[in-house]
Amino acid sequence: MYRCFMIDIAALRALVAVEQHGSVIAAAETIGFSPSAVSQQIKKLEKQSGVAVLERHGRGVLLTDRGMALAEYGRRILGELEELQATLLADPAKPSGVLRLVAFSTACRGLVGPMLGKLGRAAANDGEPGLDIRVLAEDPREAVQRVASGEADLGVVHNWNSVPLLIPGNMVHEKLCTDTADVLLNSAHPLAGRSAVEASDLLGQSWISTPANAICNEALLAIFAGLGQVPDIRMYDPDFSTHIAMVRQGVAVALVPRLGRPELPDGVVAVPVENPLQQREVGIVYRKTMRSSPSIRHVVGLLREAAAELDG
Template identity: 50%
Template sequence: MMDLQGLRALVAVARTGSVVGAADQLGYTPSAVSQQVKKLERDLDAPLLERRGRGVLLTERGRALAAEGDDVLERLERLEHLGSDDEGPPAPLRIASFSTATRGLLGPVLRELRTPDGSALASVTSVDPFEAMELVATGAVDLAVVHNWNSVPLIAPAHVVTEHVCWDEADVVLPADHPLAGDDELERSALVGESWASTPRGAICHEALLRIFADLDALPRIVAEDTDFASLVELARHGVAISLLPRLGRSPLPDGVVARPLSDHSQVREVRVAYRRSMAQSPGIRRAVRLLAAAGAAVGPEEPEATRARQWPAGPPATTEPAEPPAPTGSATG
């Protein structure tokens, strides 16, 4: 019988392009991944990897085996869920989320995902949406809460399903005595020359800020960077700089600070939950999706008019919608 651990290691090498990347994905050391692939090679009596400089390449047989193995492992995961004992203790869901969704959405969800005795039925790790999508695609987590900002698109792989959670708009946060604070909405051109406080370079919120000026032949004058939204709000309160901050997960603004949307409402992101197609029938996944949708409805139930013509980029759609299982009783999930 083929060694499934070795097959998983080979598929991970094919996905990531390296033994080191596969090790990071699977939670092993590079040496352990190499040994797992070597055992698979011995079982099949065929080379699957070949060294190329400091890295490795899959042989022709290795590529074919990894392509077929990816589908086999996905089917095996589906079979494991179909054959699971609903009466047994459920495995905690592993959730990846971006930090503002962790603050603004997941509190009530995690509260509900507990057993009657208070044991956690889910855990969450806050990461960048691009990393979260990779984690769910490779099986490192079960669910990912991600966002697609219209100016910074996020692509879902073909074997990953996404469902709508809510819409979230970003406002310009500025001092209450700022000359623009009296406007209900702000023209982008009026913001040229302002001092900005932003999330660090490379962060999606930072990229969204740059996009505001993309067609204005200007760049934002960034005088401060910080990952903490509260710090950016404080800089605005003291008149140091203004900020572009999404509403989701944003704490109530203190006195002396106001938030104003852009007049073109261009900085809107759609928040979605992503999971692998092989997990679509899992009662635990379905319950978590329902809870996220309920939490999202309280944030922003209506699609902003400016986004209605935009599409969520994704792989080929499922041929049928996942079946909705009966509502679970108590706090059980699986």
């Protein structure tokens, strides 16, 4: 005799989060529950299904075979539910609700800021609240992970020509614009008067870079890969404003993209890099289940407008 049972969506979401993030604690942080609440949801799911879905492994947990199968079905069910809520249940003429956006720092300044300004002015003119957008600044790899797992709805990412960004199969990746990086030099630097420089010209320089393993740091390393050397990086800082300040002091040179770059102060000049040309493709990522979401399409349209204004 087959057993008929109902599965609670919250319990299923808890199991999928544990499967995606590898632990109850990480799952709790992702879905906004306490670890004990996640454990209670898992116990509820086991009671409803009549099978064990987790088993202890050292200090952590592993999904059982039945748990893995249930999590796989759970991802499909949650994806279809998300697609239903984002499309059929949404008003295409009035995008609304909360949209979680994650973007790298210079995109926050150069693209997300102008988009939010335009959105705010439109809401003020309409006299309605409209979309509530929450923004988190993170490196593209982390942004992709957050969107793929459902922690965020939309990501603005970049993809250097020398450092490809991997996009999971459950996501859509659309191009926004191309961004070019220049070498910033103190105006007294011997190369400051050049119209362009090549990688070989930059050997022996003292650099300031974004932290190790950040994509922009890897792009800097890739410049010298063909020369069989690595750049002499003396300082690491995630903020390009600090890079500009150090260049102004004459203590380092820096590779800084143009997107979101403030007006350079006196004493700092930007020189393009050729052979290899330093460019990154700026794009947006979102889950395929959100492809027809009015909110996603509206925000993507505004980001495209901001990117077009940069090109203009």
